[in-house]
Structure formats: structure tokens, C-alpha cells
Amino acid sequence: MDTSDALVKRRPFDLSRLSSWTGDNGIYLTLLGLVIFNAIFTNNFATTVTFWNLLVQVAPIILVALGMAMVIGTGGIDISVGSVMAIASAIVPLTLGWGWPVAVICGLLGGVLVGAFNGFFVAVVGMQPIVATLALLVGGRGLAQVMVGAYLQIIYDKPFLALGRARVLEIPFPVIVAAVMAIIMAFVVNRTTLGRYVQSAGANRRAAYLSGHPVRLTLMSVYMISGFLAGLAGVLATARLAASDPAKIGLLMELDAIAAVVVGGMPLSGGRVSVPKTLAGALFVQVITATFIMNNLSPIWAQVLKGIIIVLAVYIQRRGRRA
Numbered sequence: 001m002d003t004s005d006a007l008v009k010r011r012p013f014d015l016s017r018l019s020s021w022t023g024d025n026g027i028y029l030t031l032l033g034l035v036i037f038n039a040i041f042t043n044n045f046a047t048t049v050t051f052w053n054l055l056v057q058v059a060p061i062i063l064v065a066l067g068m069a070m071v072i073g074t075g076g077i078d079i080s081v082g083s084v085m086a087i088a089s090a091i092v093p094l095t096l097g098w099g100w101p102v103a104v105i106c107g108l109l110g111g112v113l114v115g116a117f118n119g120f121f122v123a124v125v126g127m128q129p130i131v132a133t134l135a136l137l138v139g140g141r142g143l144a145q146v147m148v149g150a151y152l153q154i155i156y157d158k159p160f161l162a163l164g165r166a167r168v169l170e171i172p173f174p175v176i177v178a179a180v181m182a183i184i185m186a187f188v189v190n191r192t193t194l195g196r197y198v199q200s201a202g203a204n205r206r207a208a209y210l211s212g213h214p215v216r217l218t219l220m221s222v223y224m225i226s227g228f229l230a231g232l233a234g235v236l237a238t239a240r241l242a243a244s245d246p247a248k249i250g251l252l253m254e255l256d257a258i259a260a261v262v263v264g265g266m267p268l269s270g271g272r273v274s275v276p277k278t279l280a281g282a283l284f285v286q287v288i289t290a291t292f293i294m295n296n297l298s299p300i301w302a303q304v305l306k307g308i309i310i311v312l313a314v315y316i317q318r319r320g321r322r323a
Contacts, residue, residue, distance in 0.1 A: 060233035065260035067226030075270030076129035083140030085250025088234030100160035111231020119223030144246030164239030202270025
């Protein structure tokens with residue numbers, strides 16, 4: 001018997017499959033590499049205190065990025081999210097006199113109303129999303145400052161402050177809220193009709209419309225979801241800071257949220273939403289900021305780097321589609 005008959009033929013190494021796998025999981029590999037780099041070269045990074053601080057700081061980014069992912073999934077964009085956080089923050093001290101639950105609900109409703117405003121101009125009027133949300137990016141923060149008289153409002157209500165500082169089983173409450181919302185949004189994206197409508201509208205809006213999908217209602221819904229989550233982030237940020245500061249709360253949050261979604265691999269053209277990759281993208285963005293701060297570098301350069309990362313991620317996506 002020829003011994004060659006007993007040899008098992010090995011399949012050649014498939015480089016294209018490895019490249020595809022790396023592309024699909026690039027955000028996880030990049031995040032892991034950044035964490036390993038910091039664990040080696042950044043003092044006090046690999047500590048429990050740093051771990052919890054990172055999660056607390058990334059919680060509002062996660063909330064806003066989840067809403068942004070839904071909007072981008074339809075092929076839109078919401079650059080008003082930072083101003084929505086400021087508006088929700090401004091509403092809190094104005095309504096705390098009726099109790100902290102009322103203040104929280106009013107802050108969230110404020111976010112939903114702003115989202116409905118954006119959604120109306122995008123879905124009904126047919127305005128370009130970046131133009132529709134630009135008005136609130138510019139005017140929303142000014143409105144928030146007018147609401148509180150352009151002054152920092154210190155908050156002393158202990159039950160409200162607990163929303164930003166309390167721990168449940170040693171887990172900070174904002175982290176729990178972000179985790180719960182991530183689970184809910186993952187369910188919406190993967191298990192509900194709305195999730196299918198969002199991705200079909202982003203993939204081919206005209207085809208979705210001709211198929212009988214409620215495209216306008218879908219667009220309204222995603223902008224309202226984005227407003228709600230940005231409002232929730234604003235309320236939690238206010239509780240954590242123990243102050244309403246509309247001039248600073250949510251400032252440049254739209255950049256972090258867009259960066260988290262794009263770095264996570266979701267195309268700005270829409271058609272795809274991934275909650276796990278959005279979470280990884282948000283963590284990546286926050287770790288970049290922490291890297292600069294913990295190494296005594298100006299956080300301004302972290303913002304510059306995030307902008308470069310957005311451009312590179314979009315460029316890579318375009319090259320991938322052409323290939």
C-alpha cells in the first residue's frame with residue numbers, strides 16, 4: 001500500500017478568510033491591543049480603581065452611541081446629541097422642586113421631544129439629517145443655558161445625586177443603567193420588527209418603502225430613541241457632577257458617539273447595526289482619552305486623534321466596498 005494514500009491532504013491556508021475575520025473583529029482586536037499597551041506602559045492603569053472609573057466615564061458615551069447607532073443604521077446622523085444632554089441637564093434643577101422622579105422623567109421627555117423634532121424634519125419634511133440636527137447642535141445648548149440663566153446650578157438633592165454615585169453590589173449605578181440599555185437595544189435590533197425596519201431602511205430606503213415598511217415612522221422612532229438615550233445620559237451626568245452645567249455637559253459628545261459607531265465597523269451609509277461593536281467602539285474611544293490623561297498629555301490631542309480615527313475608519317470602509 002502506497003503510504004501516500006494514508007496522508008491527509010491539508011487545505012491551503014485561506015488568507016482571504018483570515019482577512020475577513022480580522023476585518024469583522026478589528027474593533028475587538030484594536031481595543032485589546034490598546035488595553036495591553038496601557039497595562040504595560042501606563043502607570044496605575046491595570047487597577048480596580050481605574051477599571052471602575054473607565055466604566056463610569058464611558059457609560060454616557062455608551063448611551064449616546066447606542067442611539068447614534070440606530071440613527072446611522074437608517075443612513076442618518078444626529079449631531080445634536082450633546083445639546084440634548086445639555087437640555088436634559090437644564091431641565092433637572094427646574095423640576096427638582098416636584099421631586100427627583102419628576103425631574104428625571106421631565107429630563108427624559110425633553111430628550112424625546114427634541115428627538116421627535118429632529119425626526120419630524122428628517123422623516124416628514126425630508127430634510128437632510130445633518131442639516132436637521134445642526135439647528136439643535138447650535139441652538140439647543142444656547143436654549144439650555146437660557147433655561148438656567150447661563151449659570152452653573154449646584155444640586156443638593158441626595159436621592160437624585162444617588163443616581164450618579166450609588167453602587168449596587170459594588171457596581172456603579174450609571175454602569176448598570178448603560179448595561180441594561182445595551183441589552184434592551186440589542187434585543188430591539190436583533191429580535192424586533194423595528195430592528196429589521198431600521199436596517200432595511202438604511203440598506204435601501206426606496207425598496208423598504210415599496211415593500212410596505214413604515215419608513216417615516218421608523219425614522220421618527222430612531223431619532224426619538226436617540227433623544228431619549230441622550231437625555232438619559234444628560235440626567236446621569238448631572239447627578240454624577242452634582243450640578244447642571246449646560247455649557248459643558250455633553251460638549252463634543254457627538255464626536256465620541258460617531259467615533260464609537262464608525263470605529264465599531266458600522267457604515268455611515270446605514271444598513272447595519274451592531275450593539276456589541278458599538279460598546280467596543282465606545283470603550284475604545286474612552287480608553288484613548290484615558291491614555292492621554294493618565295500619561296499627562298493634553299486631552300485636546302485625544303479629540304484630534306478621534307477625528308483622525310473617524311476619517312480613517314470611513315476611508316477603510318469605502319475601500320472595502322470598492323474591493
